[in-house]
Amino acid sequence: MSHWPLTPEDITRPAYRSLAQAIAAAISAGNLRTGDRLPTHRQLAWELDVSVQTVSRAYEELIRADLVVGEVGRGTFVNSLPPETLETPWHSTAAALPRFDLSIMTPVALPEMEQAWTESLSRMSGQLGPEIIHELRPEQIAERYADMATGWLARCGLVVGKRRVLITNGVTPAMFVALSSALIPGDIIATEGLTTHTLIQSARLLNLQLQGIACDERGMIPEALVAAAEESAGQMKAVFLMPAGAGPNPRVMDKARRDALAKAALETGLTVLESDPLGPLPARRAPPICGLVPRQGFYFTGLTKCLSPGLRLGFLVMPEGLFEHVTSRHLSTSWMATPLIAEIARDWIERGTADRILAAHRVELAARNRLAQSILGPRCEGGLHNLHRWLHLPPQMEEDTFMRRAMEQNVAVAAGAGFAVSDHRPAVRLCLGAGGRRDLERALRTLAKVVPEF
Structure with a gap:
């Protein structure tokens, strides 16, 4: 594949590498020539239906291979190189050089994590019954792990009943279910000017609009949120918040600001979408905002960021009375949480390993x-x-x-730029x-x- 421009059908997984290879092939074939300007990150992400983060990583690989060069204030351009140098780093000896990746948010790979996996899998290997191996009914899995889910949520500061909790395969699936349950195409979501790239991508897939709201050193400004909601003439339906330090700017919102934003949501009727990937990892934390707006708040947390990347399990708290509505959305995209991962999570929590x-x-x-x-x-x-x-x-x-x-x-x-909704x-x-x-x-x-x- 050496043509240019590319189409979404040209991109395979992993997307960033596929994109970088496709651009490198176009350069090698002469379809992209020295001095040609590549599209901006946001433009190419839109054209190929990928995230801005994916384009950024692809451009990083190409810069590292000296195939393109970034120029201040101008953009990214095809570099002038002899043909024998046109090889991408994953195919060259340069790939053997040490590279430290600070671009992916992952927990520290602690010895305690590896030990926990080894012990759990060894202990469970001869004890897995049909309810783990053969069960396909989501309601059975939900019932089996409901106490674990509500117990973990209590650690996060939310005490809720089982009929308000959905177990998912991570925070991102929980967020996607919340978005598709609470909103319809064309709705506007208020966010901070910098937000998680997974929201940006999910909003695009669901044809939702994001609007950045003014912030100060404490987070989103409640008065600015109310003003934006009023100016939207009813089109703004939700506010997305990451108050516990997991947003791009890792500020932790104090209780007074959380209370004020909850009051603003109640005043405007906005649904609160609260993302808390770190869960109980911060030792001291204010209660979640959704605890203040139980009838119009979706809260999602998980185990991946605080316990282990392989423990892909999420918990979605929904407003009262929406259990069937929300679970139907989950059925259409994920069916149910993976029983084996849920079983390992319960093992860790019950035995004190998680603590x-x-x-x-x-x-x-x-x-x-x-x-x-x-x-x-x-x-x-x-x-x-x-x-x-x-x-x-x-x-x-x-x-x-x-x-x-x-x-x-x-x-x-x-x-x-990969997290930016506004300037x-x-x-x-x-x-x-x-x-x-x-x-x-x-x-x-x-x-x-x-x-x-x-």
Whole structure:
């Protein structure tokens, strides 16, 4: 495949690599020539029906292979290179170079996690009954793990009945079910100007509109939310919030601001969509906003970010009286949560393994966040138990320039543009979970040298 422009049918999984290979092939075939300008991240994402994050990662690979170059204020252009250099990094000896990936938000790979998986699988291998191996009825699985789900939600600050909880295969499926249950095509969702890229992609698939609302250092401004809802003439139907430190800017919203936003939602009739991937990982946390608006709030959390990436289990809390409506949406997309994963999760929670992992994770994240703060200083925002930090760039530096310089030093970060709903200051997301602490320190010190101001 060497044609240009590309179509959505040209993209296979993993999408970022498929896209990078397709562009590299077009360059090699001469269909993209030296000096040709590539589409912007957002434009190409729209044309190919992929996320902006996918395009950003593909462009990063091409920059690393010297096939394209980013120019400040102008864009990304095909580089001038002899034919023998036209090879992508995953096919070249350069791929053997160490590369530290700070672009993916993942928990720290703790020894306690590996031990927990080994012990659970060993213990369960001879005890799995037909209710785990052969069960296909969602209602049976829901009943089997309902107590586990409500117990975990209580740790997150929500005490709810079983008929308000849906178990899913992670936070993103829970969010998708909530969006499709609460909204119809054309509806507007209020968000912070920077939000999770999974919401941006899901909104596009469901033909929903996102509108950035003004924020201050405490989060979304309630008065701005009310004003935007009133100006929308009834088209704004929901507000999406990530108040517990998992949003691109990892600020944790205080109780007073949560109360004010709940009051604003009640005043305007907006449905609250509250995403809390970290769950009980932060040791001290204000109660979820949805606890204040039980009749118009959807809350979703999960185990992937706080316990283990392989433990893909999510919990969706819905307003009272919507159980059949919401579960029908889930049936059409996922049918039910995976019983084996749910069984492992219950094993961890009941035996205290989850508590031990949470405690160890808090200790390690505190050390990593202190390390990042000491190296990158006040430009690098984040709390003690965040999985990532938000690095503000100097006004004169564009995100593409910073990313290119970082990639030249084999460090990958995530561009702020991938999370932007409205205009934003140049910034990048730095995830702290991957690799060992010594490697992380090396990567952070490398980034500190990219911009002299640090």
